[in-house]
Amino acid sequence: MNKEKIAFLVDSGSNVPEEIVKLGNMKVIPLKIIYNNEEFTDNVDITAQDVYDRLEEEIPKTSLPSGETITEMLEEIQSEGFEKVICVTISSGLSGTNNMVRVVAEQFKDLDIFTVDTKNIGIGSGLIAVQAYTYVAEGLDWEIIKTKLEEDVAKSKIFFHVPTLEYLQKGGRIGLVASVLGNMLNLKPIITCNEDGVYDTVAKIRGSKKSVQKAISLAVEFAGTAKKYHLAIAYGGKTAESQVAGIRAELKKQLPLFDKIYEGQISPALGVHTGPGLIGIGVCIVEP
Structure with missing residues (x-):
């Protein structure tokens, strides 16, 4: 103790x-x-x-x-x-x-x-x-x-790549029109939590690969000039898990001042609202 x-x-x-x-x-x-x-x-x-x-x-x-x-x-x-x-x-x-x-x-x-x-x-x-x-x-x-x-x-942030808008829409997180149009255009939203702690779409990228890269770049931007930070990779399901190694390598390259990298499957409760394939890139600044 x-x-x-x-x-x-x-x-x-x-x-x-x-x-x-x-x-x-x-x-x-x-x-x-x-x-x-x-x-x-x-x-x-x-x-x-x-x-x-x-x-x-x-x-x-x-x-x-x-x-x-x-x-x-x-x-x-x-x-x-x-x-x-x-x-x-x-x-x-x-x-x-x-x-x-x-x-x-x-x-x-x-x-x-x-x-x-x-x-x-x-x-x-x-x-x-x-x-x-x-x-x-x-x-x-x-x-x-x-x-x-x-x-x-204020020093911790996660950026989620969401491969489909279907479950966010069904859970009342976004409007039906946005969901239909987004899926038609193959738009993949990047979602985070704003200052009030509610979901906020910070980008809409066409195609999954570019969407994941955008989530990484947003994490890099959030880390800014910090001298030390923890990183995290959260994933939803087997398909997303298969991408972790590549994401880890990219994070180490673009955010080399990390102290630790944590990786793990998202909770089932979060999976209910976002559906399979979710990837989250997290940053927690330890030293400004």
């Missing part, structure tokens, strides 16, 4: 790298994947590929974790002797998880709970949890950690 007795609570939509979760003191709040006749727990008994394999027969819905689940996790943290908790969640502009955690946290008067609204999703949010773990491991003061994490929200 760290000297400050700090634990971590993150949601599954943040896609915190498994290697960080396994380091200990970190519990993952699972979102829910709901079909007409059955329900699954995000990244526990269902994968993104499982979701894709069933999309033709049914597009599931996603839901927030229950307040009871969050309460039980915080009770476990308290029983394990921790006095402080850092909660990292995906954007409050995309999910009610952040607000639910804040409401439940008010019941725990003996725990000092700090909740971070990352204004991000997927590994873009998860990279904030990586920073939180790093600060605690370095032994930084609690108040300094909180200040730095608030500042880090």
